[in-house]
Amino acid sequence: MDEREAKFLIYFPSAEPEPDRDWLLDVRLYSEQFFADHSSMLLNELGIPKMALRTYIRKRQSFFANKQRIAGLKKWVTENEDELSLDRKMMAVVVKADSASLSDILLGLLREYAAYIEDESLGQPLWSQLSKFDLETSLWAYLSEGLVIQSKSQPSQTSC
Numbered sequence: 001m002d003e004r005e006a007k008f009l010i011y012f013p014s015a016e017p018e019p020d021r022d023w024l025l026d027v028r029l030y031s032e033q034f035f036a037d038h039s040s041m042l043l044n045e046l047g048i049p050k051m052a053l054r055t056y057i058r059k060r061q062s063f064f065a066n067k068q069r070i071a072g073l074k075k076w077v078t079e080n081e082d083e084l085s086l087d088r089k090m091m092a093v094v095v096k097a098d099s100a101s102l103s104d105i106l107l108g109l110l111r112e113y114a115a116y117i118e119d120e121s122l123g124q125p126l127w128s129q130l131s132k133f134d135l136e137t138s139l140w141a142y143l144s145e146g147l148v149i150q151s152k153s154q155p156s157q158t159s160c
Contacts, residue, residue, distance in 0.1 A: 009034065010024060010027065010028075016028075033051065035051055035054065037054065038061075039053075039054040039055075039057035039058050039061075040054055042057055042064055042070075043057060045070070045074075046070075046073065046074055046077045046081075047074075047077060047078075047079055048077060048079055048081050049079055050079075050081070050082075053081070053082075053083065053086070056083045056086070059134070060086075060090065060133065060134065062132060062133055062134075063090055063094075063133040063135075069090075069093050069094075072093040073086075073089055073090060073093050076089045076092070076093075076099075076100060077089065084138070085100075087135055087138035087142075088100040088105070088138070088142060090133065090135060091105050091130065091135050091138065091139055091142075092104065092105055092108075094126060094129045094130055094133065094135065095108030095109055095112075095126050095130075096108055102142055102143070102146040102147075105139070105142070106143075108126065109126055109127065112124060112125070112126045112127075
């Protein structure tokens with residue numbers, strides 16, 4: 001190549017070849033990969049460099065269909081996110097919590113439930129949204145991790 005300072009985009013229409021058959025391996029090792037699919041663009045917009053999360057982002061596409069939710073999530077996202085931390089932050093966005101802590105997420109859900117008890121016509125849209133965005137399982141996992149429920153057969157550890 002005569003243009004040593006120029007930038008190039010190399011397009012691969014198929015899967016990457018095995019390293020011993022890849023005549024562009026040295027180029028791919030020193031350069032960064034670029035993905036142009038919607039999930040990759042969204043990760044770039046959020047400032048998350050982990051392209052391994054593209055499949056996860058595709059699974060949560062219904063959450064990302066709304067610009068307000070994306071903007072709400074952007075406030076809390078760091079470049080070190082993983083699936084679990086993103087789920088927690090998405091739950092916080094849905095319930096309009098002050099943080100992605102379990103207590104703040106529960107407080108948002110309990111506020112809605114209290115209003116529902118007062119007036120059942122209000123429904124429970126937050127829970128419906130968690131379900132719609134496939135975040136229920138993550139919420140239950142967060143609850144089981146965050147709350148220790150003692151069995152009734154265990155003696156109390158209070159002292160007199």
